[in-house]
Amino acid sequence: MDSVASCSELYIWKGPPPEHNLPENPLAWQGELSPAQQNASKQVIKAIQKKENLLVWAVCGAGKTEILFQGIEVALLKGERVCIATPRTDVVLELLPRLQKAFPEIKVVGLYGGSEDRNTYGQLVISTTHQLYRYKEAFDTVIVDEVDAFPYSADATLQQAVKKSQKPQATTIYLTATPNPRLQYQAQTKKLPSVKIPARYHRHPLPVPVYRWIGNWKRTLKRKKLPQELLKWLEPRLQSQKPVLLFFPHIETMEEALPLFQQLHPHIESVxxxxxxxxxxxxxxxxxxxxxxxxxxxxxxxxxxxxxDVAVLGAEERIFTESALVQIAGRVGRSADFPKGEIVFFHFGKTTEMVKAKKHIESMNRKAVKEGYIE
Known part of the structure; x- marks a missing residue:
């Protein structure tokens, strides 16, 4: 979508909202929710019906999108507008086809920089948080996905944009696997209603990170070589065609290292x-x-x-906070067909954030076992 300058003219529609020809059952999704998902789904419905706020604290891969479906249907049947706001374009592009499939007879639009849906009215909107600068009192429910993610978590103007986009009586639902200390405090003190999902829908535990000391990996890369420990881990995966994500702390380091990896396989890429x-x-x-x-x-x-399988190169770097490492680990084992996988933190020195991330994941697994959510 086009940029907005401080001198741009903005227009507000004061007329009646567009009429909707709603199907009797707008939700076409026929899947089943796990007991933990069912509990969270009921809380989402309750929040939407009562115009209350809610924190959904769910582990990575818990099926957060699916627990929203029934609540969204309740709102749509009341003629209300719903927005799912997320910090990143990638997430909009992933969620959009899933929501269009779940609600095939509802106009679902996706808004992000360069979106073809600009100026298109949708009763269900999937949007980056930046696009909400364009809205005022438009939505009855705003679902903020990954509420702890940058830039939303660090930008007060984006947070204000979300508030401005809501009607005076509206519901805000916060979704995250890694709530910040403020949200955790609000949930613990009951200032913000919350529900926790400590297990994935497929009832398998979260993969726990493994630490591997790799030495001075920066110096090795500068010598135009790949660290031996990393090579030993990668080569059997490339031979067996097991897909791998390898996280780097900096763009420059990653781009300089890319030609070294492409010597292993010409189709290796960076993003x-x-x-x-x-x-x-x-x-x-x-x-x-x-x-x-x-x-x-x-x-x-x-x-x-x-x-x-997933690995982090230089897990000791400052950018890899507890939250980031938990989220990265959460890329592994998400599918019910492939619920297992390996997550490795290659490092030149173990950090507090690395230890906290591992303990976070282990604590969720213990809670899931205690509550009977995993085998």
């Missing part, structure tokens, strides 16, 4: 936030045309690839 071919590269990874995709934290959340 980052400024990559003009980002959408196409992610799709090639989904289609298993790319055996190994080097990436920055741009793919730490909101994307799903089946039967995947």
């Amino acid at each position: 980052h936030s400024e990559d003009p071919n980002r959408k196409e590269k992610v799709q090639k990874m989904r289609e298993r045309k790319t055996p190994l995709l080097l990436t920055t934290t741009i793919l730490e959340r909101g994307v799903t690839f089946p039967n995947l």
